[in-house]
Amino acid sequence: xxxxxxxxxxxxxxxxxxxxxxxxxxxxxxxxxxxxxxxxxxxxxxxxxxxxxxxxxxxxxxxxxxxxxxxxxxxxxxxxxxxxxxxxxxxxxxxxxxxxxxxxxxxxxxxxxxxxxxxxxxxxxxxxxxxxxxxxxxxxxxxxxxxxxxxxxxxxxxxxxxxxxxxxxxxxxxxxxxxxxxxxxxxxxxxxxxxxxxxxxxxxxxxxxxxxxxxxxxxxxxxxxxxxxxxxxxxxxxxxxxxxxxxxxxxxxxxxxxxxxxxxxxxxxxxxxxxxxxxxxxxxxxxxxxxxxxxxxxxxxxxxxxxxxxxxxxxxxxxxxxxxxxxxxxxxxxxxxxxxxxxxxxxxxxxxxxxxxxxxxxxxxxxxxxxxxxxxxxxxxxxxxxxxxxxxxx
Amino acid sequence: xxxxxxxxxxxxxxxxxxxxxxxxxxxxxxxxxxxxxxxxxxxxxxxxxxxxxxxxxxxxxxxxxxxxxxxxxxxxxxxxxxxxxxxxxxxxxxxxxxxxxxxxxxxxxxxxxxxxxxxxxxxxxxxxxxxxxxxxxxxxxxxxxxxx
Numbered sequence: 001x002x003x004x005x006x007x008x009x010x011x012x013x014x015x016x017x018x019x020x021x022x023x024x025x026x027x028x029x030x031x032x033x034x035x036x037x038x039x040x041x042x043x044x045x046x047x048x049x050x051x052x053x054x055x056x057x058x059x060x061x062x063x064x065x066x067x068x069x070x071x072x073x074x075x076x077x078x079x080x081x082x083x084x085x086x087x088x089x090x091x092x093x094x095x096x097x098x099x100x101x102x103x104x105x106x107x108x109x110x111x112x113x114x115x116x117x118x119x120x121x122x123x124x125x126x127x128x129x130x131x132x133x134x135x136x137x138x139x140x141x142x143x144x145x146x147x148x149x150x151x152x153x154x155x156x157x158x159x160x161x162x163x164x165x166x167x168x169x170x171x172x173x174x175x176x177x178x179x180x181x182x183x184x185x186x187x188x189x190x191x192x193x194x195x196x197x198x199x200x201x202x203x204x205x206x207x208x209x210x211x212x213x214x215x216x217x218x219x220x221x222x223x224x225x226x227x228x229x230x231x232x233x234x235x236x237x238x239x240x241x242x243x244x245x246x247x248x249x250x251x252x253x254x255x256x257x258x259x260x261x262x263x264x265x266x267x268x269x270x271x272x273x274x275x276x277x278x279x280x281x282x283x284x285x286x287x288x289x290x291x292x293x294x295x296x297x298x299x300x301x302x303x304x305x306x307x308x309x310x311x312x313x314x315x316x317x318x319x320x321x322x323x324x325x326x327x328x329x330x331x332x333x334x335x336x337x338x339x340x341x342x343x344x345x346x347x348x349x350x351x352x353x354x355x356x357x358x359x360x361x362x363x364x365x366x367x368x369x370x371x372x373x374x375x376x377x378x379x380x381x382x383x384x385x386x387x388x389x390x391x392x393x394x
Numbered sequence: 395x396x397x398x399x400x401x402x403x404x405x406x407x408x409x410x411x412x413x414x415x416x417x418x419x420x421x422x423x424x425x426x427x428x429x430x431x432x433x434x435x436x437x438x439x440x441x442x443x444x445x446x447x448x449x450x451x452x453x454x455x456x457x458x459x460x461x462x463x464x465x466x467x468x469x470x471x472x473x474x475x476x477x478x479x480x481x482x483x484x485x486x487x488x489x490x491x492x493x494x495x496x497x498x499x500x501x502x503x504x505x506x507x508x509x510x511x512x513x514x515x516x517x518x519x520x521x522x523x524x525x526x527x528x529x530x531x532x533x534x535x536x537x538x539x540x541x542x
Contacts, residue, residue: 128479130408133531139410139418140444141504143536145474145482146490154472155492162470162517205487207474257444259492259502264470 006279009394011100012233012240015046015226016352021189021343025120027220034222035064035116036072042224047237048110053226055080055108057099059091060346064116080108084248084384086255088149089293089339090268090377092347094384097246099227109228115348116222124218125149137257149295150215153379154207157298160265161209164312168209170319171297172200174333175213175340177324178294182337185363189219190341214297216339223348225355230394241358241388244371245280247272248384255381267302267378272385277308280387282371284308287387289332289357289366291350291374294339299378304331307373307385326364335364347376351386358388396464396523398428403506403538404488406481409530418445420459425535428525430464432498433457443501462498464523465542469494469502471515487511491539493521508540 019029019037027034043050054077056066066081080102084091092115099111119125128147133139141147161167179195182188195213203212233240249272252262263270277283284307292300292307301319304310309331310318324333336342336353343349354374356362370390377383412419424431433442435449436456448455470492477483489507494500507515508524519541526536 126478132408133411134408135411135413136418137444139413139422143404143407143410144490144504144506144538145404145407145479145488146504148478150476151472151474151478151490154474155470155490158472159470159492159517205473205475207472207476209472253450258504259470260443264502 007100007104008244008280009242009389010230011103011227011243012230013096013225013227013243013355013388014233014236014238014240015042015048016224016355017041017045018187018223018345018349018352019221021187021345022220023189024124024218024220027118027120031116031118031121031222032064032068034118034220035069035114035224038116038222038224039069039073039112039114042112042226045238046226048226051075052110053112054078055099055102055111057082057084057095057102057111057113058115059084059095060088060115062115063122080111087377087380087382089295089346090380090383092293092351092376092384093246093374093386094248094376096225096227096243096351096386097248097384100243100246103227103229109232111227112224113227113348114222114224115346117346118220119218120220126218140258150206150210153296153299154210155259156264156379157209157296160298160302163265166312166315167298167301169316170301171214172197173319173321173324174294174297174300175200176321178334178338178340180325181335181364182341185337185342188337188342189217190337209298210296213340216295217344219343219345221343221345223345223352225348225351239359239391241355242391242394244282244387244389244393245276246384246386247276247279248382249275250382267299267306268380268383269303269306269375269378269385272383273307276385276387282387287371287373288369289335289354289372291334291338291354291372293347293350293376293378294334295378303375303378307375326366332366335362335366350374350376354388358390396428396430396525398525398527400527402528403508403526404482404485407479409528409534417447421445422534424459424461425525425537428535429461430523430537431459431461432501434460441498441501443498443503462495465497466493466495466521468492468515468517468519468521470517471507473511489513489515491515491521493539503537505537505539508538
């Protein structure tokens with residue numbers, strides 16, 4: 001890849017921050033205030049004045065738009081505003097990608113990637129209501145009782161388990177690893193609540209093949225990341241986490257309605273991973289720790305396979321609780337507790353945890369991390385994935 | 395190879411309406427007439443579902459609606475237990491199937507599998523359409539499935 005057209009190492013995350021993470025509907029603050037607080041926390045972490053921010057990137061139709069944020073923060077020059085279209089939390093790494101692209105293009109110098117959710121103020125993802133007629137894509141699913149996120153992504157997992165004969169053991173191990181890691185994370189909503197195999201196996205069905213603990217949480221809170229040029233980072237408070245690569249992808253007709261994606265049994269990462277590893281100049285074996293977006297555990301299994309971290313054949317052997325834990329596992333996964341047990345901040349918390357691992361600041365620090373992966377999406381129309389590295393990986 | 399019923403499988407959910415740009419009106423008119431219609435490209439002949447204004451293979455804008463044989467086989471499935479809508483609160487589990495239509499270039503359709511909600515569901519099992527006629531505003535017809 002021509003270096004002039006590769007952001008590898010030239011852009012870095014220099015600050016991360018989040019609000020207190022709440023159970024859904026329990027935030028004492030309005031959503032907009034949560035976002036402001038997260039941005040201030042990330043700026044403080046970076047040692048950067050919030051008034052230096054000149055770009056904003058978010059995803060999933062975040063309701064807190066850049067002009068209003070810039071007004072509140074008193075930002076003198078709002079140079080770049082970006083919304084990653086569609087696919088919900090699948091845009092988390094894409095927000096970092098878009099911020100990095102803006103910096104590389106000279107469109108902005110200090111960009112914040114952010115996400116805020118206050119479900120008490122605005123309603124839950126996992127609940128549907130209303131009686132008005134539905135049209136378009138929803139008309140082909142909703143009258144049949146298929147409307148929640150779990151229902152939208154259950155049949156891919158059923159088909160995956162059918163085609164490859166793997167999954168249940170790995171899904172259980174993923175859930176247990178997330179809860180295990182949350183016990184050392186004071187930010188985690190599920191800190192103090194452990195999960196063993198028996199509890200997982202006896203938990204209620206949400207929709208077969210997903211049990212309760214296969215499904216992400218719903219939470220209130222906000223998170224933010226400050227991204228700037230790597231050559232600027234040396235003046236700032238913390239060691240930078242270099243963006244080694246960031247990509248997004250939808251495959252052929254991945255957005256087709258009524259479950260008609262050409263490649264159905266996929267986490268949607270295949271094109272993105274190919275470009276990510278080429279951009280970063282690494283392979284899966286160079287990755288020291290993985291943050292893999294759990295909307296539902298079945299999607300994580302597919303994601304890890306499509307990132308080359310295990311195979312269809314050995315997934316059940318590699319994806320065990322012992323292998324996935326930060327304390328001694330070969331493939332440490334979701335070391336903050338992730339969307340299942342830290343907080344469902346629509347995946348931005350997973351990006352932040354990758355940065356903390358690169359800095360050596362995680363609550364479940366993996367020894368000697370040089371490269372950390374954080375993806376977002378699985379099974380959505382457009383998924384995104386990013387690699388972060390220490391300064392020595394530049 | 396199809397039958398019809400007046401019994402609502404999941405009453406109280408939001409009813410379907412044709413898209414306001416008219417794209418899928420022929421589909422919903424078809425279900426009222428107890429015909430399973432999908433798009434077919436007049437230029438290259440490919441069947442297409444869900445509907446779109448363009449053929450995704452040859453990019454022709456000249457698309458037709460054709461009735462296809464209302465049978466297929468189960469490609470995937472799920473069994474929701476947790477009610478996410480008030481109308482489902484006391485309903486108990488139900489089955490959603492994704493049905494592949496071999497007579498229409500293997501396009502897939504979503505519907506409910508009728509019968510025992512706790513039945514074992516077999517991927518690959520042959521199924522046929524049950525047109526579910528419903529009172530509404532206006533009246534509408536859903537496409538449901540049962541194992542042959």
